[in-house]
Amino acid sequence: VSTTSIRRAGAGIEPVQGGDLLSVPGINGAVAACGLYGTDRDDLALIVADAPRTAAAVFTTNRVAAAPVRLSRERIRARPSVRSVVINAGNANALTGPAGEAAALAMADRTEAACGGPSFVMSTGVIGVPLPVDDVLSGIDRAAKRVSGEAGPSIARAVLTTDTTAKTCAVRVAMGEGPRTVTVGGVAKGSGMIHPNMATMLAVVATEQPVDARSLQRLLRRVVDRSFHEISVDGETSTNDTVLLLAGPADHPSPLREGDERFDRLEDAVLHVSRDLAAKIVADGEGARKTLQIEVTGAASEVEARMVAESIARSVLVKTALAGGDPNWGRILSAAGNAGVAIDPSRIELKLGDEIVFRNGEPVDIRAELTERLFAPEFVRARLDLRQGDHRATMLTTDLTKEYVQINSEYTT
């Protein structure tokens, strides 16, 4: 699936070919196999910084948050600093009651003991099933003994569940006119719903640049809104979604702050890496063969722009039309009409690619072969101008295929 249109690097941002989270100076890691899938695949990753790093995180809004989410959220609120991260695939440790709370805490404590703290826990996989905590703890011990700077690709594979491809990205960004550059690297997983119960999107992004904690959290909020919050595979937010951002040493005497021009450059680079990872998640969406980029402009507010874009991105009608290459643009307008926003059909304009298909309350008379051709590619772009204001929002979504239904209706325990 092509996602080229959103992968353009900004000014002063250079991709690191084959780079990942461990391209960032001072970040190392390791993996281990704990048997959480009943096989010998690696299913646990440790990420270890040379010192406690200033950290910011964004978590799922799902009220049924998993034990690791509740633990990590509480800890990072109390102290925005992380030295070691433990991630397991194969079990989400969600809806697992007090035993799940104890398991998440044990993972945090063991990681802290083995790699230094503060630690941060992430889990993804089946929900409602007790985590085999002893297997995970011994996996942490084994991994901790082989932490190195070479583990980037192994970490990217160990955190996958139903994903078919590893998802990494790294860039270098110039921080001024001189030669000084800073690295931003990341790893993510996510592919729609994690068999058999849950969608989970996890991402860790890091940089060596010291940043003030409060500025870092605000930066991450803005970046997530324009990257991971702009994708939808199946319209569901999991119990475990977590994005963690690590900056330079937490005890740095003069961290970068909002307001500094170099801060904006760093933010651009973090946004670039996050958008790249988000696009890779969509492109690897369960059963997906095509991507639809929805741009809503001319909204009366940013909230309304996002509501309209999300309504279109969630629409199973739009997503099945995309799967079939059926240029039913009426479904896009109907989904927009269902967003709960007071749009005016007589003012809106809809473009597929660069062709206007609807304007002034009625269809534009263009040849059917043209609309078919506009809807056929792997990457389709729809632009809806509401002509009510100057706010905008973008969403990336996938087609809904029979393979998606197959993946999510199979029962295998």
Add this chain to the structure above:
Amino acid sequence: VSTTSIRRAGAGIEPVQGGDLLSVPGINGAVAACGLYGTDRDDLALIVADAPRTAAAVFTTNRVAAAPVRLSRERIRARPSVRSVVINAGNANALTGPAGEAAALAMADRTEAACGGPSFVMSTGVIGVPLPVDDVLSGIDRAAKRVSGEAGPSIARAVLTTDTTAKTCAVRVAMGEGPRTVTVGGVAKGSGMIHPNMATMLAVVATEQPVDARSLQRLLRRVVDRSFHEISVDGETSTNDTVLLLAGPADHPSPLREGDERFDRLEDAVLHVSRDLAAKIVADGEGARKTLQIEVTGAASEVEARMVAESIARSVLVKTALAGGDPNWGRILSAAGNAGVAIDPSRIELKLGDEIVFRNGEPVDIRAELTERLFAPEFVRARLDLRQGDHRATMLTTDLTKEYVQINSEYTT
């Protein structure tokens, strides 16, 4: 698909075997073929009352409302009375601009001239395609010449689009201790998305009982909330959804009003007919083989109960699990957690059938074969008690199958 559990008649309500809208005294009709499908199938229905009837209607909340919706809504607000109804299938007359407005108005005028007014217009079918209005107008003329009391089954078939079965229901309800009964009859169509563009749910329900106009509109709102608003096939509201309720003659000197005990009996009967029609729409959902009834109890408010029930009913994860017979109750809880309601996972209780599967924040240890058996039947019942208050809501939804994707991704013009 079985829907028996919601078809129980209330006290004093007797089903009319094989009954339909024309079982109601004074309601007649006819059909015609206008060629809107390019075939000779009947695609137009007239419903004609012996005199102007008090009328109430509920319309789609979609902001991209079709021309007939905008016309009928404006007219019934100005004057809550209807004598003749014209319904066409095969073309929704939606997103058709000023020509569509003129076409809807021409349909209303021709129906009024041929059958008496006030008239009411409904359309369903493809959107964004100009309505061949001359063909429709001549169909109205032909149908008007053969209006009779025998057309009930033909009307139920003429209004169908991708539906596979006609949907009718009629009951008699005792209005007091004596022998006096009143008839309530209805017809509906709807099957998820109408190929190729749109879901539309249309229903007409009638009774000969004279009812005060304001009381009738309030009755219909309550009934729709507990019937047509409790079903979801694909989570989308069409541009054309309309429910019309006709009561007795609009000029009756002493219509029934809210507060009268007989009014409550009538409301029960209208609710019974509406729920029966709604269940038939779900059972005929595109590609659907199974129905899930979701009951949310213990909510802090009715709005919150409905938000949770709707989030579950819309979840493609829940619907694909249902399709596969996969008892992934964790998906139900995750969807509940995504409803935007502050639920507390440590308090909620989830039942499949009569078995508790989740309580006190953790799974109940029951055999996998049992949960599989609970999720296997054509009619599955899930009950979620939030333990936060005493409000409740119910939703009926279908499974999401590969056939649904097939139906909605095929391109045929």
